Amino acid sequence: MRKRMLALGLCAAMTAGALAGCSSSPGTTATTAKNQETASSEAGNTEAKEDLEGSLVFAIWDNNLMDYIDENDMVGKFQEKYPNADIEVEKIKDDSEYWNAMKMRTSANQLPDVMFNKPFTLSRFKDYLVDLSDLEAAKNNELASGYAMDGKVLGVPMTAGYEYVYYWKDMFKEAGVEVPTTWEDLEKTAQTLQEYYGKSDPDFMAIALGAKDEWPDYPYMEFMPALQGGNGQNWNDMAKTDAPFAEGTDINKAYNKVFNLFSKDVFGKDPLGMGNDQVTSLFAQKKAAIIALGDWGLQNIQNGSDDASELGTFYLPVRDSKDDPFRVIVQGDSFMGVTTHSKNPDLAKAFVEWFYSEDWYPGYINYVTSASSMKNFPKEKDPILAQADDQQPDKELVMYDGGGDDFQAIQNEIAFDYKKLGSQMFTDGFDLKAELDTLNTKWAEARTKLGIK
DSSP: OOOOOBOOOTGGGSOTTTTTTGGGOTTOEEEEOOOOOOOOSOGGGHHHHHHOOEEEEEEEOOHHHHHHHHHTTHHHHHHHHOTTEEEEEEEOSSHHHHHHHHHHHHHTTOOOSEEEEOGGGTTTSGGGBOOOTTSHHHHTBSSGGGGOBTTBOOOEEEEEEEEEEEEEHHHHHHHTOOOOOSHHHHHHHHHHHHHHHHTTOTTOEEEEOOGGGSGGGHHHHTTHHHHHHTOTTHHHHHTTOSOTTSTTSHHHHHHHHHHHHHTSSOSOSOGGGOOHHHHHHHHHTTSEEEEEEETTHHHHHHHHOSOOTTEEEEOOOOOSSTTSOOEEEEEEEEEEEEBTTOSOHHHHHHHHHHHTSTTTHHHHHHHSSSEEOBTTSOOOOOHHHHHHHHHOTTOEEEEOOOOOHHHHHHHHHHTOOHHHHHHHTTSTTOOHHHHHHHHHHHHHHHHHHHTOO
């Protein structure tokens, strides 16, 4: 199918002062469709649909979504139901440019009709998003209500993302260990694996991490505080207190667990000497027994493995005992919302409904590797990923929020980087208690300076 890739003309239509630099953004494209005189295929709904008319701008940054839109003529399909609708799909280079553009357009009263948000940007744009609670798309979404703000669903997440621990079942069996279900079990399992395979291979890693890149420690440093207390709003709640790292807090408990694990010799001889690509490749060749990555990591592992038949998954066991709930992080992603700047809000809502309907969503969600967020359109997980669910059928989902503007303001003010902190735990002489005490002091000072209450 021929792609429609037209030059973006949106910037020219806006005031130059409000959107300075927009026209020079590299990689920005748009897909525009003319009105088609196509009758609705559902005769019973034709009149109502033809009553909705006007133009919409739908702004995205996702390359995979853009490809699918072009290859499957999204605009043309939508116009089969709404023949008097005109849609421009504006593709912005990446999410960083996206947020910069949306920030400028907010002040210029020129947000697109339909935009995407991340969990941590919903609060930033909450005053510019309409309530979608009445939409069937929101009601049928597994996660939308969990991210509601002040009782309002401001965006419908397009996908659900889960985090996994990948492992080699045959290596576990040979070493005589089972899938761990508590944090203590994980530590013991890793030690047993290291001792068993390390005696014949000095380069063996029970757990592959890639701490040289810093970001690969995110399953531990970013998500574990939320898992510790079952609070997906952990970062936002931290912004409301002066001593969020104090003893007894979720983040203090979680980071002490992480530090204890990182202090054990289960990450190979030089965990800071290798990055993610290298350790993923080594794991794929069974030079490591465990690696924690998102669902996106599966393909990388399979591509690097000669035989993935023994590859399995389980969820990171953060709990202290088997009597505690087994919590699992889930993230809604790409929250589609309608802005208050839309001149055609009813049509924009209709587009959201259509996007999550059988006419579009099932094909898209099967096109990407992410899990479905829609209860009425479940997507069967890859059999390898599904093993984690089989291990924990009674898991408790924790809907993760990456932290709103207050948290990010404090984070930037004191240069708090949890991923860098995780890498520092591998250095000799690192004192976690002293580091957390220092962070508490800086945190309180930053809240006072920034006027955050």
